[in-house]
Amino acid sequence: MGNALILYRSKGGSTARYAQALARMTGGRALPAAQADGALLASAEQIVFASWMRAGALAGIGYLRRHAAQLRGKQLTLMAVGLSPQLDTAAWEDSIRRSLPDFPLEEIRTFYLRGAYSPAQRGPLTRGLLAAMGKTLQRKPDASAQELALAHDLLDGGDHVQEDALAAIALYLTGRPAIRPSIQASQASSTR
Numbered sequence: 001m002g003n004a005l006i007l008y009r010s011k012g013g014s015t016a017r018y019a020q021a022l023a024r025m026t027g028g029r030a031l032p033a034a035q036a037d038g039a040l041l042a043s044a045e046q047i048v049f050a051s052w053m054r055a056g057a058l059a060g061i062g063y064l065r066r067h068a069a070q071l072r073g074k075q076l077t078l079m080a081v082g083l084s085p086q087l088d089t090a091a092w093e094d095s096i097r098r099s100l101p102d103f104p105l106e107e108i109r110t111f112y113l114r115g116a117y118s119p120a121q122r123g124p125l126t127r128g129l130l131a132a133m134g135k136t137l138q139r140k141p142d143a144s145a146q147e148l149a150l151a152h153d154l155l156d157g158g159d160h161v162q163e164d165a166l167a168a169i170a171l172y173l174t175g176r177p178a179i180r181p182s183i184q185a186s187q188a189s190s191t192r
Contacts, residue, residue: 056088061100080111081112
């Protein structure tokens with residue numbers, strides 16, 4: 001395999017960074033999902049849809065529903081990018097089932113990668129809501145280390161983008177180790 005089309009939606013830039021790095025590693029092509037037409041989708045053997053997580057769901061997943069006809073018979077990979085140190089796998093799979101009822105979950109490979117967040121890049125409403133969530137997590141009496149790390153990132157920002165985390169995805173797409181020789185192991189967590 002090797003004809004990967006990596007479509008992405010990026011709000012703060014993390015997903016775009018990952019998509020472009022994955023294209024370099026695999027020899028695929030990365031571009032914003034809004035720029036991909038039906039003919040481009042039909043010509044690809046593999047489709048990677050990368051986007052940021054929003055309330056436990058992949059932002060923009062409706063794009064896949066709208067282009068279901070062009071995606072039939074393709075190898076479909078979902079790459080979610082979020083700030084949380086760990087993904088709630090059960091909730092994520094349930095979200096995919098609800099969002100893509102015509103796609104058998106067992107045929108979709110999914111990966112989660114940590115992204116970045118900068119309060120300065122957001123408007124006052126979003127920044128305020130995320131800060132409130134961070135403060136709530138900080139005050140939680142039995143907050144886990146992961147919750148406290150997320151609280152810190154929500155309040156102060158954080159950048160967890162690591163191109164090395166793409167190694168497992170590159171291997172899955174190409175059947176060979178990533179092109180970047182410095183990548184030995186992946187920190188990407190696959191849920192399928």
